[in-house]
Amino acid sequence: MDRFLETFLNPVVMAQYTPDIIAGIWVTLQIAAAVIVAGILAGLALACLRSYGVKTLNFFIICYADIFRALPPLVVILILYFGFPSIGIQLSGPMVLFLVLAATLAAFAEEIFWAGFSSVEKGQWEAGIATGLGFTRTLTYVALPQAVRLAIPPLVNRVLAITKMTALGSAIGVSEILSSATTAQSFSGSATPLTMSVAAYLVIFLPMVVFARWLESRTAWKKR
Amino acid sequence: MANRPMLEVVALEKRFGTTTVLKKIDLKVSQGELVFVIGPSGSGKSTMLRCCNRLEEPTSGDIIVNGRNIMAGTRRDLDRMRLQIGMVFQGFHLYPHMSVLKNVTLAQRKALKRSKAEADARAMDMLEQVGLAHKADAYPGELSGGQQQRVAIARSLALDPKVMLFDEPTSALDPELVGSVLKVMKDLKSKGMTMVVVSHEMGFARETADRVIFMDGGVVVEEGTPDELFGNPKADRTRAFLSRVSG
Numbered sequence: 282m283d284r285f286l287e288t289f290l291n292p293v294v295m296a297q298y299t300p301d302i303i304a305g306i307w308v309t310l311q312i313a314a315a316v317i318v319a320g321i322l323a324g325l326a327l328a329c330l331r332s333y334g335v336k337t338l339n340f341f342i343i344c345y346a347d348i349f350r351a352l353p354p355l356v357v358i359l360i361l362y363f364g365f366p367s368i369g370i371q372l373s374g375p376m377v378l379f380l381v382l383a384a385t386l387a388a389f390a391e392e393i394f395w396a397g398f399s400s401v402e403k404g405q406w407e408a409g410i411a412t413g414l415g416f417t418r419t420l421t422y423v424a425l426p427q428a429v430r431l432a433i434p435p436l437v438n439r440v441l442a443i444t445k446m447t448a449l450g451s452a453i454g455v456s457e458i459l460s461s462a463t464t465a466q467s468f469s470g471s472a473t474p475l476t477m478s479v480a481a482y483l484v485i486f487l488p489m490v491v492f493a494r495w496l497e498s499r500t501a502w503k504k505r
Numbered sequence: 506m507a508n509r510p511m512l513e514v515v516a517l518e519k520r521f522g523t524t525t526v527l528k529k530i531d532l533k534v535s536q537g538e539l540v541f542v543i544g545p546s547g548s549g550k551s552t553m554l555r556c557c558n559r560l561e562e563p564t565s566g567d568i569i570v571n572g573r574n575i576m577a578g579t580r581r582d583l584d585r586m587r588l589q590i591g592m593v594f595q596g597f598h599l600y601p602h603m604s605v606l607k608n609v610t611l612a613q614r615k616a617l618k619r620s621k622a623e624a625d626a627r628a629m630d631m632l633e634q635v636g637l638a639h640k641a642d643a644y645p646g647e648l649s650g651g652q653q654q655r656v657a658i659a660r661s662l663a664l665d666p667k668v669m670l671f672d673e674p675t676s677a678l679d680p681e682l683v684g685s686v687l688k689v690m691k692d693l694k695s696k697g698m699t700m701v702v703v704s705h706e707m708g709f710a711r712e713t714a715d716r717v718i719f720m721d722g723g724v725v726v727e728e729g730t731p732d733e734l735f736g737n738p739k740a741d742r743t744r745a746f747l748s749r750v751s752g
Contacts, residue, residue, distance in 0.1 A: 402596075402598070404594060404596050404598035405598055405600065407560055407594065407598060408594065408598035408599075408660075410560060410587070411558055411560060411587060411590075411591075411661075412587070412592075412612035412616065412660065412661065413588035413612055413617075413664065414584070414611070414615055414616050415580070415581075415616075418615050418616070422611060423600055423611075426602045427600075427601065430602065
């Protein structure tokens with residue numbers, strides 16, 4: 282038991298590396314927030330564009346969504362960070378992490394919103410069009426709110442899955458939580474910083490999971 | 506009866522692929538007239554109605570509403586013309602995420618650009634007219650089918666349409682709820698609204714329609730007053746159909 286505590290919950294190590302972990306939390310939070318906002322907005326915009334049914338445009342949207350859903354984000358991160366400087370494009374670690382995760386989330390979000398649009402009844406569109414709203418206003422006021430509600434449960438799960446991938450930043454030296462923890466671990470020779478990272482992730486993501494539950498229960502509409 | 510045609514369908518044709526659903530349909534509906542369209546399923550009556558506001562795109566022909574051809578002009582012109590053509594669907598199609606009041610004000614605000622106060626007042630008038638002013642704050646999911654359909658009628662009426670199209674407005678309703686919707690339609694007729702009704706409510710047609718049209722196989726087989734058409738149908742196909750639906 283002592284050995285367990287010594288390894289995973291060493292108070293001296295904890296005290297020493299708490300500032301580093303907190304700094305890591307801050308970095309993770311910033312990147313996660315940026316990824317969520319950019320990824321969801323981009324995905325929503327793509328799904329809206331797709332609903333106009335322009336064939337060539339939709340071809341590119343679908344290609345994008347399929348490719349980014351298929352690729353492991355880590356591979357893209359490594360290519361951008363280590364490969365792109367050779368062709369003269371130098372991006373910082375946090376920027377690479379943000380771009381890749383946002384692009385991945387956008388691809389999934391596009392598909393989720395699109396599924397939402399597809400399950401809005403055809404009659405809803407017809408009612409909007411027949412009352413002179415035209416396509417764009419019917420999209421905005423009638424279809425979009427319904428699609429968004431349908432999209433929230435799967436979207437929330439995807440957002441959680443992708444924001445957790447900020448941990449991939451440790452592969453390119455972004456000083457987010459995991460990276461700070463592994464650095465601390467190699468300096469201290471103790472696994473305690475890793476335990477601290479577990480706590481840090483829980484502090485961030487557990488409230489998000491609870492919020493997700495609340496959001497899901499709130500968005501079912503009033504039934505007779 | 507005023508004789509100015511409010512809605513005129515000229516040589517309307519509609520093909521889906523190689524099947525011709527409507528074969529050169531002609532129809533004139535005068536101001537204030539209620540034209541009732543009957544026919545077996547697949548006769549093209551709903552398609553004809555849906556072509557009248559171009560929810561269904563006609564293959565050829567003209568649709569003239571209040572003196573203007575909706576087949577000519579831009580998309581914007583079409584959207585503006587659609588404000589003059591009310592449509593009521595079999596499935597109601599109220600917006601489930603909006604209150605009854607919002608359902609009735611949305612197009613008033615966004616398409617007619619009425620102020621909120623003006624749209625709200627107009628909506629309450631219309632809801633009053635269909636007997637549902639007390640449900641303004643309810644959501645569609647909380648209403649019965651008959652109530653939903655009356656809200657849908659109010660939603661159309663609030664835009665001051667020149668003609669109202671009804672696509673089987675009572676077919677999705679429980680029998681005991683049909684009456685309330687038909688009553689609203691009857692009121693509308695007595696206020697002078699021009700109406701085209703696709704329906705199977707023969708009793709309503711006898712009582713309220715100025716003219717009944719029997720369609721089969723994408724053509725108008727026969728038309729006349731309700732007495733003529735129901736009492737003394739001339740075409741064999743009309744007789745066969747009427748005996749089936751009344752039998």
